[in-house]
Amino acid sequence: MKRRKFEWGYLLLIPGVGYIMFFVLASLYIMFAQSFGFYNYTGTSEFSLQFWQHVFSRTFFDDLWFSFRTALLTALISIIICYPLSLILQRIPGRKTFLSILKIPMFVPALVASFLIVNIIDYHGVINMILEKLRLIDEPLRLRNDAAGIGALSVQIWKNVPFQMIIMYSAIEAIRKDVRDAAANLGANRFSILKEIIIPITLPSALVAVIMVFVRTFNDFAISKTAGPYYPTSISNLMYLHAYTFADWNTAACIGVMMMITSIAFVSFYSYLSKKIGN
Amino acid sequence: MATRLIVNGIDKAFDDFQALSNVSFTIEPGQFVTLLGPSGCGKTTLLRVIAGFLEPDQGEIFFGDQVMNEVPPNKRNTAMCFQSYALFPHKTVYENINFGLRMRKIKVEEQEKRVREVMEMVDLVGLEHRKPYELSGGQQQRVALARAIIVRPEILLFDEPLSNLDAKLREKVRVDIRNIQRSLGITTVYVTHDQAEALAISDVVIAMNKGKIVQKSDPKTIYNHPSTKFVADFIGSANIISGTCLEAAGSTAVVNTSLGILQVQNTGLIQGDTIFLCIRPEDIVPDVSENVLPDQNVLTGEVLNAVYMGSSLDLFIRMDTQHIVRASVAKDTWVSEGSQIRFIVHPDKICIMKG
Numbered sequence A: 001m002k003r004r005k006f007e008w009g010y011l012l013l014i015p016g017v018g019y020i021m022f023f024v025l026a027s028l029y030i031m032f033a034q035s036f037g038f039y040n041y042t043g044t045s046e047f048s049l050q051f052w053q054h055v056f057s058r059t060f061f062d063d064l065w066f067s068f069r070t071a072l073l074t075a076l077i078s079i080i081i082c083y084p085l086s087l088i089l090q091r092i093p094g095r096k097t098f099l100s101i102l103k104i105p106m107f108v109p110a111l112v113a114s115f116l117i118v119n120i121i122d123y124h125g126v127i128n129m130i131l132e133k134l135r136l137i138d139e140p141l142r143l144r145n146d147a148a149g150i151g152a153l154s155v156q157i158w159k160n161v162p163f164q165m166i167i168m169y170s171a172i173e174a175i176r177k178d179v180r181d182a183a184a185n186l187g188a189n190r191f192s193i194l195k196e197i198i199i200p201i202t203l204p205s206a207l208v209a210v211i212m213v214f215v216r217t218f219n220d221f222a223i224s225k226t227a228g229p230y231y232p233t234s235i236s237n238l239m240y241l242h243a244y245t246f247a248d249w250n251t252a253a254c255i256g257v258m259m260m261i262t263s264i265a266f267v268s269f270y271s272y273l274s275k276k277i278g279n
Numbered sequence B: 001m002a003t004r005l006i007v008n009g010i011d012k013a014f015d016d017f018q019a020l021s022n023v024s025f026t027i028e029p030g031q032f033v034t035l036l037g038p039s040g041c042g043k044t045t046l047l048r049v050i051a052g053f054l055e056p057d058q059g060e061i062f063f064g065d066q067v068m069n070e071v072p073p074n075k076r077n078t079a080m081c082f083q084s085y086a087l088f089p090h091k092t093v094y095e096n097i098n099f100g101l102r103m104r105k106i107k108v109e110e111q112e113k114r115v116r117e118v119m120e121m122v123d124l125v126g127l128e129h130r131k132p133y134e135l136s137g138g139q140q141q142r143v144a145l146a147r148a149i150i151v152r153p154e155i156l157l158f159d160e161p162l163s164n165l166d167a168k169l170r171e172k173v174r175v176d177i178r179n180i181q182r183s184l185g186i187t188t189v190y191v192t193h194d195q196a197e198a199l200a201i202s203d204v205v206i207a208m209n210k211g212k213i214v215q216k217s218d219p220k221t222i223y224n225h226p227s228t229k230f231v232a233d234f235i236g237s238a239n240i241i242s243g244t245c246l247e248a249a250g251s252t253a254v255v256n257t258s259l260g261i262l263q264v265q266n267t268g269l270i271q272g273d274t275i276f277l278c279i280r281p282e283d284i285v286p287d288v289s290e291n292v293l294p295d296q297n298v299l300t301g302e303v304l305n306a307v308y309m310g311s312s313l314d315l316f317i318r319m320d321t322q323h324i325v326r327a328s329v330a331k332d333t334w335v336s337e338g339s340q341i342r343f344i345v346h347p348d349k350i351c352i353m354k355g
């Protein structure tokens, strides 16, 4: 095999890639070190597994499960909503306007979104008011900070459907009309076109949409803090609590490492799946 | 079993651009018809209307005596070979070709047999498991062709199916298409840019221009008796000249043209008519004899260029009137550029066109 010549052009990448890599690697290093007791801001810095022992507690697993469940449900429910929505939007007139309206949640910061929706689902919020007026309920329902996390889930879905819509809409739009026409021409009815052409072609995009929303939601802080239950809470929130409320940065670092591992596991699972679908 | 295709008064506009205007024709059961016309004249649009992908603004499509306007594309029993190929990107060559049979719920053994046959025909054996992006342009085109032919529909629609193949393969596949079409008696509309191809394989040629049908005739007629300047020019090469009728009596007429005074056949001309004449390059014959027959048109000019075409020699001749004429003569004719040449055009070979 021929030895490859060193490509000087790579040096041009240093300002951009270098900047990003420096902070990524530096913070990863510190996080790892902290999780094993180094860089301790409040006590002695030395190797220790005690912080990991803190982490593997009931609270941690409850919170991990809460984040995981919310993320998975958000990703799946959103895609179930937005797949058919993207299909329908392709064929209705005035779709440009609809699309723009649907994109609004994307540009609303998570915290603001949460506050807005909280106002609607609050104890004295709009929904409870209407239900009471209609005499469907005797006293207000607890929709916000409810133990099941439905409040947080609703905000997440509201925020993530548009995000997935953009991915799915362009994936479906990218299928050339000729290709669908060809299928119809060869005898495929609407259902067959969906099953044979549209879904298989857009499946990789749907996977991307699901994984991206999963990772976003799994790592979410603001929405679970405002609209989610008080216990369990999200894993990011737990990390925040340890770092700022208990001033225990080392345990926070352990949680950070766990979040990274989960995200990486999910992305690897994704690339495994997409390879499998590709073949 | 074969189906008659009737296209009746079809109009189709895109916004305010009229892509088809009042297109009407009938194709007899089992006939092979080519649509010939310049780019953008509406050929693809017409095929899409027939296949049902586009709704016409006006007019009807009949398959036999059934109006098809309300019938969706998947119920029309046509098969179209797309100009853009429109292959299914996620399916293999085999799955692409097989698709129509699967949708028609043909038995699996029958499917396999037919796929094998048609793959042999278009020379794709061995590529069954490739995806379209792993194929060359010509191979993709052959998949598109195979995918359409295999379903043996009532009506086959080809949109320039061979444009990307090399000359040898094109000729072979063209003959194969024609044989299948004949043996199954499938009514066929075939779009091509290639006028030689159109003349070679069609029962009927339809010439289109700017969304209108200009002429519909058998290949011989359309070549020898083009009805308009456009057809004469588009099909084959032609010397088109304008002229005024000086005298029309009996079977011949005398016309004053930019080449000089010519005798032509009298096709009901009246003195003073302004007309166009079409002379095919191969109908211009170099004259080497001394004695000139009285009923011939004899002309002289200077050979500007002599271009060797392989099967013929093409001469560009400047007449005394400065008009340049193209002649196609036997390949072993000896002429030198810059020399004077005398040639004959028989009156029968001059085609007269109005406007």
Ligand SMILES: Nc1ncnc2c1ncn2[C@@H]1O[C@H](COP(=O)(O)OP(=O)(O)OP(=O)(O)O)[C@@H](O)[C@H]1O
Binding pocket: B014, B015, B017, B019, B037, B038, B039, B040, B041, B042, B043, B044, B045, B046, B083
């Ligand atoms: N969807 C469309 N929207 C607007 N204009 C269109 C559309 N489809 C076709 N046209 C226009 O209609 C005219 C006819 O198009 P068509 O595709 O039928 O041409 P064609 O004869 O097949 O040309 P070519 O030989 O280049 O394939 C063109 O001028 C084209 O620009």
Ligand SMILES: [Mg+2]
Binding pocket: B043, B044, B045, B083, B159
């Ligand atoms: Mg076309």
